[in-house]
Amino acid sequence: MIYILKFIAAFLLPPGLFVLLGIILSVYLWRQRKRFGRFAFSLSAFLTLLLYFSSTLLGAKLFGQPLENRYSQQQPAAAQVIVVLGGGSVGSVPDGAERGGLMSAGAARLLTAARLAKQHSLPVLISGGQVFSDGASEALVAERILLQLGLPQEQIIVETQARTTKENAAYSAALCRERGYKNVLLLTSALHMPRSMQFFERYLGGQGIKVAAYPCDYTLNPQGKFNPRWLVPQLQAFDITCMALHEYVGMAGAFLQR
Known part of the structure; x- marks a missing residue:
């Protein structure tokens, strides 16, 4: 019963609701094709299918899995420093006696970095x-959290100028x-790692600095077997698909900037 309720709920909330409305519109346009023409139906059907596929786990896996599986977690034994990239911050939200917090991706990255650093x-x-x-400033918020987690100040370095992945690498x-570091362990979300490595290998590798990847904040199960729920529209799946497409566009842009 619980699965039936979840299936129904999936089409009562976005993006499933928009898929359902798209289906209704497409059926209407098909029945009124003499009035509106076949192009209107074809466009509506195509956009509905695109939205549906993008909002399923099947679509999310198709776009996201190649990015998340590109790099495995390298052993930090040879590293001299962990470079963790910010994943977004929220300005004035309360955080105990302080203000400012990290978004989920940034928090996941920082937690992994703190564990490895210790x-x-x-x-x-x-x-x-x-x-x-x-x-x-993502770095300043993260610094405060690391100090609260017990990491000593002398173990923390902050870079507060970068606003893009390219600037992350350059700064x-x-x-x-x-500081004379020759071996770097790069830590960021698994979806973000391929684009990050593009820039870090360019900026650090060009100076003789070795960069090893340590992806974290995974969003997809790499060993999951097919399940019917993969075909049900989900907001989380749509979010992963959008993030993956953002990364592909960014990687293409990074390649063209060479």
């Missing part, structure tokens, strides 16, 4: 500035060069 006694370089005027390269 396990391997490595410094953490946090890269991320204030992207929007009503936001907060991090400058700091690594200044």
Whole structure:
């Protein structure tokens, strides 16, 4: 019974609701094709199918899995520093006695970085500035959280200027060069890792600095077997599809900037 209720609920809330409305519109346009023409029906049907596929786990896996599986987690034994990329911040939200918090991706990255830093006694370089005027500096918020988690100040390095992945790489390269780091462990979300490695290998690799990947914040189960729920529209799946497409566009842009 619970699965039937979940299936019904999927089409009462976005994006399933929009898929349902698209189906209704397409059926109407098909029945009125003499009045509106076949093109109107074809366009409506195509957009509905596109929205439906993009909002299923099947579509999310098709676009997201190749990105998340591109790199495996490398052992941090040879690393001299962990470079963790900001994943977004919220400006004035309360965080205990402080203000400003990290969004889910940034929090997941920081938690992984804190664990590795404590396990391997490595410094953490946090890269991320204030992207929007009503936001907060990702690196400064992350620094405060790391201190609250018990990481000593001398183990934390902040880079507060970067607003893009390209700038993350450029400013991090400058700091690594200044401090003499030759082996870097790059930590970011698995979806974001391929594009990040493009820039970090360009900016750091060009200076003789080795970059190893440590993806985290996975969104998809790489070993999951097909399940009928993969075909049900879900907001989470649509979000993953959109993030994956954003990464592909960014990777194409990074390639063209070479």
